[in-house]
Amino acid sequence: MSINHETVSGAVDSAAQALADELVAAISGTARSFSLHRKVAQQDEPVPALAAIRVLGADVLSAYLLAGHAFPTADAELVHAAVGAFPAPPGTAPDAALWALRDQALTAALAELGVVAAGWPGLAGTAAEPTEAPHWAAWSAELVRCSSLALPPLASPLREQARRRRLDLMRGVSRALLRRDYPSAAKLARWLALDERQACEPLLAPVLEHLEFLAADQPRTKLDVALARRFVLAGAES
Template structure:
């Protein structure tokens, strides 16, 4: 029962932070939304966990809307990664190792990497080793499960990040297109939104795609519900607008 309450508290807090992040991405709300989410939380522990769950997407307003990363937000992310430290070892990619640990390790890597990029300095001892590369399979028989796993790594589909997961996306746009289409037809809009982010990222990278992701993004945005999915579709829209529509900030705000 306690575990169930904890999970519910974490999920609710993560939804609240996703809502704040979406507001900042759209130019509304506070410019120190991560810090205020933690400072105003009734359950600070759940709020810090939410920062780790949202991960690199907390930087989306700075990366995609030209906003400066507020110094208080940078500090809040550091505190979250210190209170709930990233793994100090590199878990193997599934099926060789547990999927949950591998996914979290990649998300933590993205968060720490962008924190360093956006602040222009080290992260005061906060580190995250880059995990092992994902297994291939996007264009093979297992494209369905592979695309879902890639969707679970959609917080890496942001400017300023590049690595083996991104190479996997570049190497299998057809698998991602199939996965996004399949999830949409099944009305699994959260999964569809996560996968279509990779298609939007690939379009921003200039990669040829087997379908135009823009109508799919709009359909998902109209049909889906939930703060997390709304954030995913808003990020996809920004990515589809192209690099000329956003400039990653090299400043930390005050």
């Protein structure tokens, strides 16, 4: 399923933006500690908070995977509850393949943190191999939707494609910037940064600076930029 809209209004979007803001602080090192269940416990309404976890997918684990924050059992249980509360659509739904890819990433990220998620109710079934769009514009639009798969410990066919099609990826970033679609530009820059050490992209640094300035009021975009920065930094250190 492909929906072309900026955001939906309402509590779920606000909760996702708020959680993204917390993650930016945790990843950038400005927050001393990060705990998902403590953040949720502070909310009056648990439903939007759980929904936000589902919307951000594997990204909610980025603070633990990349910034060294401890991953308590309570946080794993919270992710479990969010998956149960917001189950994947049935396999016949038009967005089933997208959910399957995202849930595969979530399961793999949890496994990296020592949590076995297989069998959790609400997780999508196994994903079929995604078809690779030959045209760069259609292909990069697909990468935008699957940005939560762009995390260093996670391997995927999309990551292989992103490693191989650097020029197409850069075309996608340029197009998104020219359209002033900063959320998409940040998600594609994140893919570009993921394996930057193997395929250096000189335009990545100015793109990230540009996005930091232009998307200062968009927490989810800031999260993608913060993650991209983190990938570049980790690549330079290793």
